[in-house]
Amino acid sequence: MLLVEGLRARYGRIEVLHGLDLAVNSGEIVTVIGANGAGKTTLLRCLSGVHPVAGGTVTFRGEILTGVPAWRRVGRGLAQSPEGRQIFTNLTVEENLRLGAYLFADERVEKDMADAFQMFPILKEKRNLVAGGLSGGQQQMLAMARALMGRPSCLLLDEPSMGLAPIIVAQIFDVVKALKALDVTVLLVEQNAFGALKIADRGYVMETGRITLDGPAEELIADPRIREAYLGI
Amino acid sequence: MSELLQFLLSGVTVGAVYALVALGFTIIYNASDVVNFAQGEFVMLGGMTTVFVHAAGAPLPLAVLAAIVLTAALGVAMNKLAIEPARGAPVVSLVIITIGASIFIRGAAQLIFDKQIHSFPAFSGDDPIRIMGATILPQSLWVIGGAVAVFIGLWLFFTRTLLGRAVLATSNNRLAAQLVGINTTFVMTLSFALSAGIGALAGVLVTPITLTSYDVGLGLALKGFAAAMLGGMGNPKGALVGGLALGLLEGLTAGYISSQYKDAAAFIVILAVLFFLPQGLFGRKSTDRV
Ligand SMILES: Nc1ncnc2c1ncn2[C@@H]1O[C@H](COP(=O)(O)OP(=O)(O)OP(=O)(O)O)[C@@H](O)[C@H]1O
Ligand SMILES: [Mg+2]
Numbered sequence: 001m002l003l004v005e006g007l008r009a010r011y012g013r014i015e016v017l018h019g020l021d022l023a024v025n026s027g028e029i030v031t032v033i034g035a036n037g038a039g040k041t042t043l044l045r046c047l048s049g050v051h052p053v054a055g056g057t058v059t060f061r062g063e064i065l066t067g068v069p070a071w072r073r074v075g076r077g078l079a080q081s082p083e084g085r086q087i088f089t090n091l092t093v094e095e096n097l098r099l100g101a102y103l104f105a106d107e108r109v110e111k112d113m114a115d116a117f118q119m120f121p122i123l124k125e126k127r128n129l130v131a132g133g134l135s136g137g138q139q140q141m142l143a144m145a146r147a148l149m150g151r152p153s154c155l156l157l158d159e160p161s162m163g164l165a166p167i168i169v170a171q172i173f174d175v176v177k178a179l180k181a182l183d184v185t186v187l188l189v190e191q192n193a194f195g196a197l198k199i200a201d202r203g204y205v206m207e208t209g210r211i212t213l214d215g216p217a218e219e220l221i222a223d224p225r226i227r228e229a230y231l232g233i
Numbered sequence: 234m235s236e237l238l239q240f241l242l243s244g245v246t247v248g249a250v251y252a253l254v255a256l257g258f259t260i261i262y263n264a265s266d267v268v269n270f271a272q273g274e275f276v277m278l279g280g281m282t283t284v285f286v287h288a289a290g291a292p293l294p295l296a297v298l299a300a301i302v303l304t305a306a307l308g309v310a311m312n313k314l315a316i317e318p319a320r321g322a323p324v325v326s327l328v329i330i331t332i333g334a335s336i337f338i339r340g341a342a343q344l345i346f347d348k349q350i351h352s353f354p355a356f357s358g359d360d361p362i363r364i365m366g367a368t369i370l371p372q373s374l375w376v377i378g379g380a381v382a383v384f385i386g387l388w389l390f391f392t393r394t395l396l397g398r399a400v401l402a403t404s405n406n407r408l409a410a411q412l413v414g415i416n417t418t419f420v421m422t423l424s425f426a427l428s429a430g431i432g433a434l435a436g437v438l439v440t441p442i443t444l445t446s447y448d449v450g451l452g453l454a455l456k457g458f459a460a461a462m463l464g465g466m467g468n469p470k471g472a473l474v475g476g477l478a479l480g481l482l483e484g485l486t487a488g489y490i491s492s493q494y495k496d497a498a499a500f501i502v503i504l505a506v507l508f509f510l511p512q513g514l515f516g517r518k519s520t521d522r523v
Contacts, residue, residue, distance in 0.1 A: 074413060074414035079412070082412060087406070088402055091402070099410075099413050102414050103414040105395075146413065
């Protein structure tokens with residue numbers, strides 16, 4: 001579904017992704033784990049097209065995305081729930097969700113919204129409140145729900161667990177797991193390596209702009225190098 | 234009493250112009266966080282282009298249309314050539330670019346047009362209309378009516394259309410707007426076109442009253458900026474109220490103190506807002522939580 005080959009990215013003259021290879025198959029949950037500043041967010045920003053690629057290619061559903069602007073990628077089924085949530089703080093929860101379905105004007109929008117509310121019941125309670133007033137966890141849920149309103153076939157999730165209480169994290173990871181049943185492929189970027197590997201099929205380990213290790217999630221959890229470096233065991 | 238009414242009427246007329254200029258600031262500020270100091274040049278171009286196209290033989294309505302369309306196109310060009318390539322630069326740099334653009338446009342206007350003061354006939358004649366002992370020019374009604382029409386039109390655009398909502402979403406969070414499928418580059422282009430077109434319209438409407446020349450832009454930009462600051466930069470309602478308030482203040486200052494001091498009113502407003510009310514009357518567009 002998603003194929004990344006030799007991806008390079010820079011901020012100014014400083015290269016932060018040094019030729020990355022990665023693949024996500026249809027129906028999988030794949031996670032990329034790595035420490036602060038490894039380049040995980042940059043990777044997702046390149047995939048969604050909000051950051052320019054300095055080299056290599058991204059292929060999505062057989063189509064090379066080079067030169068395709070970010071707003072067009074959404075329409076092709078590649079959605080991102082970005083780092084820092086980036087919700088529309090001045091608008092209500094419902095307006096945020098409706099903007100998530102900006103590209104669509106059919107009856108399915110209402111159904112998708114009902115599904116989103118079922119997934120995150122708290123959002124239904126708050127649907128008429130201004131999104132900027134939501135708690136961190138609620139904002140994260142809104143960011144994910146908004147991305148799902150765009151009917152993605154592949155969802156890029158950037159650290160949904162960041163700064164949240166363990167019980168909320170568990171709830172969010174449960175939803176990610178449930179996306180499988182909805183035919184949404186997931187690329188999940190996380191510092192919370194244990195939580196991410198537990199729900200993922202496969203994982204990649206990223207260190208300073210390079211993939212250093214990859215494999216099935218169970219194997220990575222059991223790998224002594226990972227246990228020491230990322231799981232703190 | 235009729236004296237007060239007279240001052241209020243002239244205040245509302247200038248206020249309507251300031252409100253339109255402030256609205257121009259607001260639209261571009263919302264789309265790009267840039268305070269566009271070339272906004273006054275759009276007003277100048279509206280008036281001057283109408284003068285010269287009309288003088289070349291085109292009927293007045295056609296000249297007006299040409300002026301608005303050409304100025305809107307110039308706004309788009311300015312965005313494409315000067316603002317978009319510098320995307321990602323600090324906002325201060327972008328603001329300085331707009332000051333540069335403003336100087337460039339003024340210089341070019343001086344070459345292409347001339348240094349004379351110009352006007353064209355008022356749309357509905359020059360016979361003053363009497364209201365309770367005071368008088369108002371028919372052209373003033375055009376100015377006020379034009380401003381009202383623009384504000385209503387824009388309000389409908391933002392609240393009733395998908396594209397309007399896309400503009401609002403972009404102004405709230407540009408990255409998020411891209412991620413839901415909004416073409417934010419187009420939103421920027423549209424904002425510059427709208428802003429320049431509205432500025433040109435203001436210039437067209439007011440020229441029969443105040444006359445125009447290549448260098449009227451700077452003063453108007455400062456007044457419009459003061460009005461936008463007073464209302465709260467980035468807030469269309471604030472632009473309307475700020476513009477009218479500044480116009481009335483000027484009208485009363487000119488009437489009761491001296492017309493020599495009326496320009497000082499705008500600068501006192503800027504200073505007072507900066508010191509006591511940095512968010513303006515209606516609050517600035519709120520920034521996102523980091
Ligand atoms: N806007 C920026 N300008 C310059 N350098 C940046 C910028 N954003 C990120 N970087 C640098 O790029 C590298 C990768 O950053 P990135 O945000 O992709 O890491 P990350 O893995 O997402 O980190 P975290 O887990 O903290 O979110 C870091 O060294 C960072 O300092
Ligand atoms: Mg990150």
